Amino acid sequence: MNVYISATLRSFFEKNARLDTAAVTIKGLLEWLRDEYPDSGKILFDENGSLRSFVRIYAGEEDMTSQDKWDVELPGNAEVLLLPAIAGGAPENDSIIPDERRKAVSFDDKEIERFGRHLMLKDIGVKGQKRIKAARVAIAGAGALGSAVIQYLAAAGVGTIKVIDFDDVSLENLQSQVIHTTRDLNRPKVASAKDIVRNINRNIVFEAENTKLEAENIVDIIDGYDLVVDCTDNYKARYLINDAAVLCGIPVVFGAIYQYEGQVSIFNYNNGPCFRCVFPAPPPQGLVPTCAEGGAISPLPGIIGSIQANEALKLIIGIGEHLAGKLLTVDSLYLRFKLLDVKKDKACPLCGANPQIRGVQDFDYDDFCGLKQQEEEIPVEGFTPEELAERIEKGDPMTIVDVREPHERAIQRFPNAIVIPIGQLARRQNELDPEQDTIFICKQGMRSILAINTLREAGYKGPMYNLKGGIDAMKDIMFSHEGAWL
Ligand SMILES: [Zn+2]
Incomplete structure (x- = not known):
């Protein structure tokens, strides 16, 4: 058996x-x-x-x-x-940190003072604080959620913290990514993460991975850690983290935010579900915008990230009830918290009874997340911002269609564009001239691809192009040509 x-x-x-x-x-x-x-x-x-x-x-x-x-x-x-059993009589030794490692840890006088308010909690005490110091936690993403998680886990005394992020700090990050400041602009996010951890506690072993998560590197990056905290903002990274964590036997504390709403859960722990059990496939590319596209209210990642840090500490110390098998949803606009049951899927291709995914390298994440052009699909052609600016300047005949939502256009109007939100495209295709080039624009050049594919499916035959990188990429050029922004 x-x-x-x-x-x-x-x-x-x-x-x-x-x-x-x-x-x-x-x-x-x-x-x-x-x-x-x-x-x-x-x-x-x-x-x-x-x-x-x-x-x-x-x-x-x-x-x-x-x-x-x-x-x-x-x-x-x-x-x-x-x-x-989860309810009642939980074993005393319910921590994810093995006893040998806890016993190898000691504290000096300064540490006893620093962590005094943990030590006085009956359920944490010296034993729990030693587990925290012995813990090795990998935090994927040093953005908005990562900011809260990194600061609280560092302050709580987690002994080894690894932060993975490939991005540099940009001005729009500063609205919610509170570990980065104005003087960090254009620096790698892992550099400001390191600064903040150093400033909190120099004894923490800090490891930075200034790299993008891929099937080739994910296992090396997370293997050997007790816990992964998923603070990423894209589906590919989430499936990669989940899959590698299941294959390495590491629990994942998951957090996600969008606009005013957030989710928190623990995957791959205590026979609970993994991310794939709950969300077997990502939505089609472009359908659900990321925070960069859809926005998020500033303190929301602080709320969600703090809950992630709290869940992480509970797993490390081995106390309380946790979110394995549960999904906490937070609506910060109407201030509603809901705790939903989520179940392990016996047919899950990763953690089910007959797993088909036995290694991350064998799985095509780009294809699964719709990041790769389908072969049977005609590829979407596009213009670079420079090419489009040149055509506008020359006065080339063309139709520019802005598929963004009205409130997004209020921030930044695109000159001479007609406005058709993505949901209305199919029924309003008669407003387009099939004899003329039509260029679709959105914030980052993802929804415009979805727009073109939507119209193709609806039978539109005219020539269609996408603005590569969207209006974000066009900004600097358009200033010099039009000066028509906000
Ligand atoms: Zn699963």
């Missing part, structure tokens, strides 16, 4: 998630476990040799915890699960 060990019990099974045994009954399995992994004895059984009450045993869907089922012969391919 095949045995799955729930994450909280793994430290007693040499960190194994899956074990194979020739045993055919639960009784046989428990005897085998006790022989092979002597440490597991004290966590599974009490002093009378009875199974401890917080452990449940399942064979497939069937609850086999009760002793009268222990002699039932199971099929050779049976999937047996050792699951600690």
Whole structure:
């Protein structure tokens, strides 16, 4: 039979998630476990040799915890699960930090003073604070969510912090990415992340990865960390992090924001779902804008990021109830918090019963996230900002269609463009001249591609082009040509 060990019990099974045994009954399995992994004895059984009450045993869907089922012969391919109960009697040792590492940590007088307000909390105490210091946490993204997570985890005393981000600081980042300041403009985000961590506590081991997450590097970047905090802003990074974390057996504290709303969850922990179980596929490219496109209210990432940091600390210390199997949604505009149940999908291609994804390198993330042109699709042709500016200056006959929403146009009008929001394009295609070139523009050049594909599907036959990089890329050039901005 095949045995799955729930994450909280793994430290007693040499960190194994899956074990194979020739045993055919639960009784046989428990005897085998006790022989092979002597440490597991004290966590599974009490002093009378009875199974401890917080452990449940399942064979497939069937609850086999009760002793009268222990002699039932199971099929050779049976999937047996050792699951600690979440409610009630949680084992004391519920931390993701192994005891050996906690015991290797000590504090000097300054640290005892610095962390005094943690030490006085009964559930944290010296033991919990040692776990925090022993913890190795990877934070993906040093943007708005990352700003909150990095500061709180550094202040709380996490011993090793790795920050991964490939971006430089830009002026529009400063509205919510509070670890970066005006003097950090054009510096790598990981550089200001390092500064803030150094300023909080010089004893923290800080590791910077100024690089973009790809299938080729993700496993090397996160392997060996206790926890990944996902503070990214794009689907490709989220699936990459999720998949690599599941394959490496690392829990993920997930956070996401958009406009006034946010989500927080913990994936790949305690037999809960992974990101793919909950969101099996990303939305089509361009349909859901990122924060760079859709905006977000300034303190929202602080709220969501702080909850992520709090969840991360709870997993490290091993206290409280956590968000594995739950999705917290926050609506900051109407101030509503909702806690939804999310379930593991048995058919999940990554963490289900028959996983098909066995390595990140074998999976095409660009294709999955719609970042690659489909072969059967006719490629979308586009102009660079320079080419479009030149055509405008020459007075070339063409139609420019602005597919942004009205409030976006209020910030920045594009001169001489007709305005058709993306949702109205198909029914308003008769406003376009199929004899003439039509150029579609949006903020960053993603929705304009979606606009062209939408019209193609609706049967529009005229020549269509996309403004590469959108109005954001056009800004500097247009100033010199038109001066028609805001
Ligand atoms: Zn899954």
